Amino acid sequence: MELFKYMETYDYEQVVVCQDKQSGLKAIIAIHDTTLGPALGGTRMWMYDTEEAAFEDALRLAKGMTYKNAAAGLNLGGGKTVIIGDPRKDKNEEMFRAFGRYIQGLNGRYITAEDVGTTVEDMDLIHEETDYVTGISPAFGSSGNPSPVTAYGVYVGVKASAKEAFGSDSLEGKTIAVQGVGNVAFNLCKHLHEEGANLIVTDINKEAVQRAVDAFGAKAVDVNDIYGVDCDIYAPCALGAVINDETIPQLKAKVVAGAANNQLKEDRHGDQLNEMGIVYAPDYVINAGGVINVADELYGYNQERAMKKVETIYDNLTKVYDIARRDNIPTYLAADRLAEERIERMRKSRSQFLQNGHHILSRR
CATH class of the missing domain: 3.40.50.720 (NAD(P)-binding Rossmann-like Domain)
Incomplete structure (x- = not known):
């Protein structure tokens, strides 16, 4: 897979590959766009046939979250994680806590949640290591059953x-x-x-x-x-x-x-x-x-x-x-356009703000 070519074609910002030998963690965090805010998207755990298939799924889902969050009027960008493994037998506490540390290392650029193959209990384990997670137990201030x-x-x-x-x-x-x-x-x-x-x-x-x-x-x-x-x-x-x-x-x-x-x-x-x-x-x-x-x-x-x-x-x-x-x-197509127009308005607004700031500084 020509990863950089794919990322450039669809304007992805970042892909993070996470590995923890002791717990068996193999995760891919894809961040598509953070124009509107930090990337929010769930963590999917799945038995992928190949590592390339896992990369493609993470990238595809991350872009989908950019559009979903933008069209919903949220001040959030799009991201997604896939963990390679069987959710029925490969999970352990160390895995999700290690993953939580990787999320913490992104310093708020990416916020996760549950998805196919993961649960509220898994999110609680991630929450032991980072606050950049949603869909945790109501005891921690979560919204509960969505x-x-x-x-x-x-x-x-x-x-x-x-x-x-x-x-x-x-x-x-x-x-x-x-x-x-x-x-x-x-x-x-x-x-x-x-x-x-x-x-x-x-x-x-x-x-x-x-x-x-x-x-x-x-x-x-x-x-x-x-x-x-x-x-x-x-x-x-x-x-x-x-x-x-x-x-x-x-x-x-x-x-x-x-x-x-x-x-x-x-x-x-x-x-x-x-x-x-x-x-x-x-x-x-x-x-x-x-x-x-x-x-x-x-x-x-x-x-x-x-x-x-x-x-x-x-x-x-x-x-x-x-x-x-x-x-x-x-x-x-109109839904895509709604999302794209909102993102483009924010990009222009941010660019204008930066230009104005430069002019103010240059006058000083």
């Missing part, structure tokens, strides 16, 4: 998307097909039900489906049938890549808005939704409630303040739809 907050953000995002598609953000009487009813989606269903929406649900976990049926009077369908049901809004809240060549022809919904990551299998599928007149809520904008929530921990967690910030997901999506109309582009 699922309800993420769900609330998706809910307000669904409302913003309904406003774009139907002219009103009311969900009363709307039929919403929810794919996956895990922790986030169950909380989402609660908000939708309370507003008077009719729910259709599916999940590979039959108990989760029955729970939603019992709690919200939802209609259950087979996992393969959710794409083609008669509904106003399709909310993917499970796997990624569910918007693809097989599913798009089945869609009857006017809106695609859900909690799942990486919903488009390829960018061209976002183009297809746009051509069909379907309003697509870009996933990293609508599901930003979790990162908004943990980011509040950096100021001393205040739930009321965090929830008010999560409510701005409505406004952020409205901006995305406005940009899509303004520039005549699909919404997935």
Whole structure:
């Protein structure tokens, strides 16, 4: 892998390789952009086939966090860590404490959190060595389980998307097909039900489906049938890549808005939704409630303040739809443009500030 060429092409700032022989730590910290503030992004632990695959994943995820944090209106840049190893058997206290010391050595340029393969308990071990970690136990002043907050953000995002598609953000009487009813989606269903929406649900976990049926009077369908049901809004809240060549022809919904990551299998599928007149809520904008929530921990967690910030997901999506109309582009591109324009404004502002400071000093 031509690492410097890749970093230059996509304008990465820093990659840190961390090794601790005693604990078995092999970690890669990728910092993409700190224009808006220190890089925030979780630590993923995974059995990668090759070291190159681990580098690529860290870099890809770090860039994604730059866009997610920028679009969410956070004063944070994007970064990510991957630890190479099996999260079921390779973890130990020494590993995460050693990793915490590496984070501390970055002196605040990078702040971590939990991700795939890591837990609150792992973050607590990192916290033994550094304060640059979020998502720790509530006993240490953390926000706790992020699922309800993420769900609330998706809910307000669904409302913003309904406003774009139907002219009103009311969900009363709307039929919403929810794919996956895990922790986030169950909380989402609660908000939708309370507003008077009719729910259709599916999940590979039959108990989760029955729970939603019992709690919200939802209609259950087979996992393969959710794409083609008669509904106003399709909310993917499970796997990624569910918007693809097989599913798009089945869609009857006017809106695609859900909690799942990486919903488009390829960018061209976002183009297809746009051509069909379907309003697509870009996933990293609508599901930003979790990162908004943990980011509040950096100021001393205040739930009321965090929830008010999560409510701005409505406004952020409205901006995305406005940009899509303004520039005549699909919404997935408009979301990128929203993030890029914010970063560019900050770069120009900082550059102007430095120039003004130079002029003042030169006059002296």
